[in-house]
Amino acid sequence: VASDDLRDHGDPGDAPSIPPPLVPPSDTTRPSAAEEARTIAASTNSGTLATLTAAGDPWASFVTYGLLGGAPVLCVSNLAEHGRNLIGDPRASIGIVAAATDSDPLANSRITLAGVAEKPTGDERAAARQAHLDAVPAAKYYVDYSDFTLWVLRVYRVRWVGGYGRMDSATGVDYAAAEPDPVQPIAAGAITHLNADHAESLVQMAKTLGGYPDTVAATCTGADRYGLDLKITTERGVAYPRINYGERLDSPDQLRSATVELTRRARQV
Amino acid sequence: VASDDLRDHGDPGDAPSIPPPLVPPSDTTRPSAAEEARTIAASTNSGTLATLTAAGDPWASFVTYGLLGGAPVLCVSNLAEHGRNLIGDPRASIGIVAAATDSDPLANSRITLAGVAEKPTGDERAAARQAHLDAVPAAKYYVDYSDFTLWVLRVYRVRWVGGYGRMDSATGVDYAAAEPDPVQPIAAGAITHLNADHAESLVQMAKTLGGYPDTVAATCTGADRYGLDLKITTERGVAYPRINYGERLDSPDQLRSATVELTRRARQV
Numbered sequence: 290v291a292s293d294d295l296r297d298h299g300d301p302g303d304a305p306s307i308p309p310p311l312v313p314p315s316d317t318t319r320p321s322a323a324e325e326a327r328t329i330a331a332s333t334n335s336g337t338l339a340t341l342t343a344a345g346d347p348w349a350s351f352v353t354y355g356l357l358g359g360a361p362v363l364c365v366s367n368l369a370e371h372g373r374n375l376i377g378d379p380r381a382s383i384g385i386v387a388a389a390t391d392s393d394p395l396a397n398s399r400i401t402l403a404g405v406a407e408k409p410t411g412d413e414r415a416a417a418r419q420a421h422l423d424a425v426p427a428a429k430y431y432v433d434y435s436d437f438t439l440w441v442l443r444v445y446r447v448r449w450v451g452g453y454g455r456m457d458s459a460t461g462v463d464y465a466a467a468e469p470d471p472v473q474p475i476a477a478g479a480i481t482h483l484n485a486d487h488a489e490s491l492v493q494m495a496k497t498l499g500g501y502p503d504t505v506a507a508t509c510t511g512a513d514r515y516g517l518d519l520k521i522t523t524e525r526g527v528a529y530p531r532i533n534y535g536e537r538l539d540s541p542d543q544l545r546s547a548t549v550e551l552t553r554r555a556r557q558v
Numbered sequence: 559v560a561s562d563d564l565r566d567h568g569d570p571g572d573a574p575s576i577p578p579p580l581v582p583p584s585d586t587t588r589p590s591a592a593e594e595a596r597t598i599a600a601s602t603n604s605g606t607l608a609t610l611t612a613a614g615d616p617w618a619s620f621v622t623y624g625l626l627g628g629a630p631v632l633c634v635s636n637l638a639e640h641g642r643n644l645i646g647d648p649r650a651s652i653g654i655v656a657a658a659t660d661s662d663p664l665a666n667s668r669i670t671l672a673g674v675a676e677k678p679t680g681d682e683r684a685a686a687r688q689a690h691l692d693a694v695p696a697a698k699y700y701v702d703y704s705d706f707t708l709w710v711l712r713v714y715r716v717r718w719v720g721g722y723g724r725m726d727s728a729t730g731v732d733y734a735a736a737e738p739d740p741v742q743p744i745a746a747g748a749i750t751h752l753n754a755d756h757a758e759s760l761v762q763m764a765k766t767l768g769g770y771p772d773t774v775a776a777t778c779t780g781a782d783r784y785g786l787d788l789k790i791t792t793e794r795g796v797a798y799p800r801i802n803y804g805e806r807l808d809s810p811d812q813l814r815s816a817t818v819e820l821t822r823r824a825r826q827v
Contacts, residue, residue: 334663336618337606337608337655338618339616340608340616341614341616345610345649346651346672347650348608348651348672349606349607349652350653350668350670351655351663351664380614381616383618384606384618384619386604386620395694399620401617403615403618425664427664448619
């Protein structure tokens, strides 16, 4: 992932280093940048919009949104600065931040969806209105005010940053074609359960499937439709192996049996 | 507050209405927009930056920041899109969202600080570097990387939105001169305590000091150096009175005695 981003940072030499695996890990497939972006967009209903003022200055402002096939649907007042900005120049992008999983803000995931805002018409307008209301129930109080306008952000370009050193770009076409991860809505609860009740299984996974036979402690930091992200301690330092189920999950119901199967496989090796 | 923003929304007639006070409330001073903005900026260490791409498109991206006299200090890689953007055109704004106090995203507070990013030099660079490190401890791992640049956002214009119908603008000069609210860091705990243990006192405050003698239930929704925000139920509907201490607090230590004194005054009237 993101080989184009692993550029030289001019490291002054005092950053922590990550020990490599001692054995090649079996399968390290992760969601694509387009999938990550769809998942993050679907995980919340607010972000920060960047628009252009009449002077061409960049203007950052908080907005709520719904999603129509991945395209953010905004409902903003023409009296508000961002509403006036979109009328003047429809170029826009939206920054969306996933719920924090780490106390270091830059370790968390975020995306930028960039493109052009358009006023939907006809059937698409009705679908956009409903998509916004589904995501932002309080919008029922103002969605039909005459000064509010629905805008669909046509996404031309996507940037995903998954934390330190995990980042990549995607086209608007790839973004539109990708699915939000079906496991994401229950991932936080599953991670808590794995860490609370199955710490020894996580260590075993890191040892036998993750390429780190010298693992001494492991916590799960992420779960998606393809596998688990672990943060482990080895005698050589802290590392972040990936443990995959071996099959793509299509529903949150499958997560429990997939992790049970991983535990079984990890013990068999 | 914000009389210039109380414009006609073309109300279709089905939004909830707020009953007016039956008695003029005693003192409804609130923090200024500049004070609100300084307080929100000081309450967190991350926001979304709006910059301009080479094509002049608006680009929204997550950033961490420290504060130098209220000016956000960024530390961004020149390899990242926002870093390249700032080098190409230093115009920028940052959107900052306060921690949520309401499940409706648009009921929460947020600001935009707009201006021009500059690379600090000499003593200011050292102070800016320290301000960033104080706010973002993990920056110690990359602040001295050769591809990272410190930027101070010179704030020329401020927009504050405190929720529905509470919004105002401030100049960069007013923003720089304002203080972050000293009560903010302990406000959430104090509000929880007032609601859990002093609900009857809050009702009494709304009745005798807030202008709503028909109050039947009250919860505290905000606390700052000037007073408390309440959400109350009356037989006429839900209202949001302001209850002030009568003096400006200059330290968080003073909040407890100020609310005790409010309770005493509310019972005496």
